[in-house]
Amino acid sequence: MHASIYHRALKKAVGVVLIIGTVLGCSEVIELKDETVGGQVIIYGRISNSTQANEVVISRAGRASTAPTPIEGASVKIIDDNGLEEVLVEGEPGHYTLERRIISGEPGKSYRLEANINGAIYSTDFQELMPVISQDEMRYEIGVEKDITSSGAAVEEDVVRLFVNSDLPDDLPDRFFVRWEMEEVYSVLTGNFPAFWFPIAPDQGQCFVTHKLGAEEIFLLDGRNIRRSDLRNRELITRRIDRSFQNKHYFNLIQSRVSEENFDYWENVRTLTITNGSIFDPIVGPLTGNIKSEDPGEEVFGFFEVVGIDTTRLLMTNNDIPVFFHDPCNFQGDNIVPLLTVPFGCFQCLIDQKLIDPACAFCSEVPNNGPRPSYF
Numbered sequence: 001m002h003a004s005i006y007h008r009a010l011k012k013a014v015g016v017v018l019i020i021g022t023v024l025g026c027s028e029v030i031e032l033k034d035e036t037v038g039g040q041v042i043i044y045g046r047i048s049n050s051t052q053a054n055e056v057v058i059s060r061a062g063r064a065s066t067a068p069t070p071i072e073g074a075s076v077k078i079i080d081d082n083g084l085e086e087v088l089v090e091g092e093p094g095h096y097t098l099e100r101r102i103i104s105g106e107p108g109k110s111y112r113l114e115a116n117i118n119g120a121i122y123s124t125d126f127q128e129l130m131p132v133i134s135q136d137e138m139r140y141e142i143g144v145e146k147d148i149t150s151s152g153a154a155v156e157e158d159v160v161r162l163f164v165n166s167d168l169p170d171d172l173p174d175r176f177f178v179r180w181e182m183e184e185v186y187s188v189l190t191g192n193f194p195a196f197w198f199p200i201a202p203d204q205g206q207c208f209v210t211h212k213l214g215a216e217e218i219f220l221l222d223g224r225n226i227r228r229s230d231l232r233n234r235e236l237i238t239r240r241i242d243r244s245f246q247n248k249h250y251f252n253l254i255q256s257r258v259s260e261e262n263f264d265y266w267e268n269v270r271t272l273t274i275t276n277g278s279i280f281d282p283i284v285g286p287l288t289g290n291i292k293s294e295d296p297g298e299e300v301f302g303f304f305e306v307v308g309i310d311t312t313r314l315l316m317t318n319n320d321i322p323v324f325f326h327d328p329c330n331f332q333g334d335n336i337v338p339l340l341t342v343p344f345g346c347f348q349c350l351i352d353q354k355l356i357d358p359a360c361a362f363c364s365e366v367p368n369n370g371p372r373p374s375y376f
Contacts, residue, residue, distance in 0.1 A: 038063040041071070043115060043122060043291045043302040047078055047098060048256075049105040049129060050309040054098040056088055058115060061301065070094025075116040078103050081126055105306070107131040113291075113304040121294040127306035130257045133176055133223075135167040138236070138253055138314040142322065145238065158241040158323050162251055162314070166231040176223035177263035179256040179307075182213040182236060185373055186249040191329040191360040194336055198347045207363035208372050209244070213237065220266060246325045248376060249316045257308040265289050265303050313375065329360035 038061050045056030056076050059068035070093040078098060079085040086103040088096035105111070110126040145159045162182075187208050193201040236253070258266075268287065289303030318325070331339060339356075342349035350356045358365040 038066075041117065041120075041122060041291075041293070041298075041300050041302075042068055043113075043300065043304065045096075045113060045302075046305045046307060047103070047105045047111050047129070048307045048309045049107060049131075050311075051100070053307070053309065054100065054105065056096045056098075056113065056115070056304070058094050058096065058117065071117055074118075077114050079112050079114060081110040105129050105308075107308055111306050120298075122291055122300060123294075124290050124292065124304045127259055127261075127290075127304075129306045129308055130176075130259075131308045132178075132255050132257045132310040133168060133172075134178060134231075134255055136180075136253055136255055136310075136312040137165045137167075138251065138312055139163050139165075140251075140314060140316065140320075142241075142320075145240075158321075159238050160241055160245075160316070160321075161238050162236040164231075164234050164236055164253060164312075166234070168229045168231070170229050172223065172229065174224070175260060177258045177260055178221040178223070179258050179263075179266070180219045180221075181254045181256075183210060183252045183254065184213065184239075184244070184250065185210045185252060185376075186244045187247045187376065188244070188359075188366060189247065189327075189329065190363065191331050191356065193331055193347070193361075194339065197340055197344060199345060201347050202361050205363055206247075206372075207359075207366045207369050208376065209366060209368045210370050210373075211368055220263060222263065241321055241323055243325045243327070245316060245321045245323070246318055246327065250373075250375070251314040251316070253312040253314075255310045255312070258305065261290060262303065262305045262307070328357060331356075331360075 040061040042059045042061055043056065047054050058071040058074050058076070060071055061068050072090065072093045074090075074094075074096070076088040076090075076096040077085045078088065080103055084102055086098060086101060088098050090096050103111070107129050108131075110128045112124045112126045114121065114123045116122075140163070141161045143159055143161055144156050146154065146156050149155055185208065187206050190202065190205045190207065192204040195201065265287070287301055287303075288299065289301070291300045291302050291304060293300050339350060342353065342355070347361075351358050351361070359367075363369050
């Protein structure tokens, strides 16, 4: 994000993260550089008013610079201020999900976490789920960005620039804390293969990709430092236009209303390097938060957050982009001929001989592929 009056006014309010690893199965984590001796319990999780982001990840720290080990078989539950409780279900090892059968995050209610790990109890105090405070609206501009290559050649590329207006209520509370983050979600099509030569080829399918933008796209706002009721025309990102815009392409701006303790936790995370990360990615590292052990002498890492979430979406399609996209999975016309060089019906030969990218045949081969979002 480029420097702006907004950034200068809020430079003390912006603090973030992070290194990403993939240490718990297929899930992404925000992993902090550490010098731990190992053995400490790490608990990171959240409950929100959203159908997403209701999970707890539990692991045990390894020695410095080694991946933590998932803790399986724990009993994990979330309890509300009326005494209702729901036990989370373990999916991936160490990954516990709230199925929202009894407990679902509601603004104004308070929640706490309790985990039983081999008889040892870890818990948090109650935290209130506060409603979001800002009304956000995004817009975009199509432009051209100029650059100089390492060889000194001038190059141009088409880009889309995203901006946001955030309206805050006139009667702002004295203390409030907000986190914004961005992700993009788009669809891609697999290939349509000639059925006369490949009668059992996969049917053309639609794949859905979620790309969580980097830590530089995470913004924290300390409401103690601002009294303005609007934050206008903030530039969010500049994104190179590529084939991901060929079909539906959503930009999602995710706003979270967080507690002061949560805000301070994020500010205390040391910024080591910047890569992909998300509010839906657990933080793993030697940073103490609000998790307490029944043994007062035990050191516990991690944080359990109770957050109000709202998502603003901006949809773009190829009709909005004045660019022609070459589709490497479009097997029509003369593009069919190379496919016919393999034996009849041998679809696997296309992959083995590298005549097609496997992602042109199977959504599972498309990076960051996931289930169809409800808003598609």
